[in-house]
Amino acid sequence: MATIYEVAKLAGVSPATVSRVFNGVAVSDEKLAAVREAARQLKFTPNRTARTLRKQESEVIALVIPDIENPYFTELARGVEDVAQKAGYSVVLCNTDSQLEKEATYLQIAISEHMAGVILAAASDTTNLDDIQAAGRPVVAVDRGTGYDIDGVVMANRMAGQAATEHLVRAGYRRIACITGPRLIETAYERAQGWRAVIARQFPDADPDELLRYSTFRVDGGREVMEELLELPEPPDAMVAGNNLLGVGAIQVLTERGLTPPKLGVAVVGSLPFTTLSPSAVTLVRLPARHMGVTAAKMLLERIAGDDQPARTVVLRGELQPARPAD
C-alpha cells in the first residue's frame, strides 16, 4: 500500500498537497494533475484508519438491530445502506438478538472505532445511551423509542393495528383475535392497542382480553398461539398478526387445518415477502421498512454534518393492502 509520502515524492509536492487533493481542497492545476498521475501509478488509496485517527471520525455508521433474520429488518437495512453508500459511508450491521449485553458491546465498539453515528432499533426500553451520547456520537432510533430525547423514525403502530382490524370487521368477521409480540416491546403493545380500540367500539360487549395474546415476534410464536386460539371453545373467525413472523406462523397453522384465509380472516401488520400463498391472498398493513431506513439514514447524516436542531420524530404510516378475493 502506497502512502501519501510516496505519492508526494513521485509528484514532486509535499504530503500536505497530496492530502488536499484527496480532500477536495483547492490546489493548482499542475500539482493536481501531477498528484493524480502519481496516485494512479502507485495505485494509491488513502488509509482510512489514519484519517479516522486524525479526524476523530470515521465514515462508518452502525446499524444495530434485534434480529437480522427478520426480513423487516433486512429491508430496513437496505434503506440505510442505499443512503449511506451514496454519501460515502459504509454500514456495519450489528445483530443483538434482543440481548442488552450484545447491544452494549456494539455501542462500545461504535465509540472506540469512532463511528460517525448509530441507527438503533433498541433491544429494550432500558438501553443505555449515556456513553455514546457523552462521546458526542449521534443516534437515531428506528422502529422503537429509546427513552432518550433523540431523533427517531417509527411506524404508526396503533393506526396499523386499527386499520388491520377495521378491515376484518368490514369483511364481516365477528370474533377477531390479536396475536402480538412481547408486551414490553412498544410496537407490539401499540398494535394491540389499535386492535383493542376497534374491538371496543364495534363489539362493546366482548371481553377483549379473551382473544388477545402476547407472544414472541417469531414464527413459532405465531404457530403456538394460533393453535391455542383454535382450541378455544368458541374459536375466533379472524385474527390480526402483530408482525410479519407471527403472521407466517399463524398462517402455517391455518393452512395445515384447511382454514386458509379467507376461511379464517387474516390481517398482518407488516409484509410477507416470502409467502407461498398468492401475494394478494392475505390482507396486509404494509410497513415502509425500507423508507424507515432511508429516513433514519438521512437524519443521521444531517446530525453527523453538525445539525443541532431539536430532536425530531418521524412517524410513518402503514398502507392497507386488502386481500383480493381469489380469482
Added chain:
Amino acid sequence: MATIYEVAKLAGVSPATVSRVFNGVAVSDEKLAAVREAARQLKFTPNRTARTLRKQESEVIALVIPDIENPYFTELARGVEDVAQKAGYSVVLCNTDSQLEKEATYLQIAISEHMAGVILAAASDTTNLDDIQAAGRPVVAVDRGTGYDIDGVVMANRMAGQAATEHLVRAGYRRIACITGPRLIETAYERAQGWRAVIARQFPDADPDELLRYSTFRVDGGREVMEELLELPEPPDAMVAGNNLLGVGAIQVLTERGLTPPKLGVAVVGSLPFTTLSPSAVTLVRLPARHMGVTAAKMLLERIAGDDQPARTVVLRGELQPARPAD
C-alpha cells in the same frame, strides 16, 4: 474518551505498561491492579483506530454477499457473526446486489480499513482479488468459487439437484421441470446438472432442455418461469427449484392455480423459513447455510492467525427433507 496517557498518569506508570495490561502482556501484580483501577475510574476503553493504525490490522472482517434480502445469506451471516463475535471480531456486512463495481468498492474499503479478512460470495466469476491478495488479507470464498486458489466453503450443488430430482421420481412424477438461476452462476448451473443427470438416466428418451429454465435467483423469476411452464402444451407434473426464492415464486403461482404441492410435485434446493404452507408440505434439500458461515469464519480466523497451509475447499452436503403427506 480517556487515553492511555491519562490512565498511566493516574496509575503512576508509563503508557507502555497500560498498553501491556490491555494486551495481556506480563506486568507486575501491583501495576496491574493500579492500571485496572485507574482505567475503571476513567472509564477507559482502548481506541481501536489507533491500535489498528499501529498494528496494521483491525478486528473487523468483511462479509461480502450478493443479496442481503435473501434469507439464505442472512442465515450465512448469522453463522459468520457467531464465530466472529466469540473471537472478538466484528463483522461488516457488505451487500453488492451482484454488481461488480459495488463489490470492488467494498473490497477496496476492506483494504484501506485494514480489515483482518474477507468472506466473499462473489458477484461473478470475474471478481478481481489481486489487490486484496497483494495487501495480504486472507479471503475465504463461500457459496461460490472465485477462480483464485483460496480457501472456500461450497454446497454439494450437483448432489443437491440430484437428490431433489430423485425424490420426485420416487414419488412417481414423470415430467419434472427444473427452474434454476443464471447459467453463469455456478451454483445455479451445478444444481441443474444434478437434475439433468437424473432425468437422463431415468427418462433417456426425454429432451432435457425442454423443461429446463434459467432465470434470476429471485421470487419474480420463479413466478415468471412457473407460469411459462404451465402454459406448455404438455406441462410438467413436478419441478425442482434451484434456490429458495425461485421456489417461493413458483409455489405462489401453483397455489394461485390450485396446484399446491403435491398436486404438482415441488422440491426446493434450499429452505423456506417463511413459507405459509405447512413447513413439511414441500420437499426440501436443506442447505446448511449457517454452518457454511461458521466453517468459513473459522477458516478465515485460522488464516488471520497466520496459518499458511495449502488452500482448502470444504464441501457441505444438503439434507433431503421429504414432504410429509398432508395429515
Added chain:
DNA sequence: CTGAAAGCGCTTACAG
C-alpha cells in the same frame, strides 16, 4: 518487569 521513544499514515493550523 519497565520506560522512553519512534512510528503507523494521515490532516490541518500556521506561516509564508
Added chain:
DNA sequence: CTGAAAGCGCTTACAG
C-alpha cells in the same frame, strides 16, 4: 496556493 511540523492514540523493539 503551498510546505514544514505537530499530533491523533496506540504498540513495540530496544535498553536497562
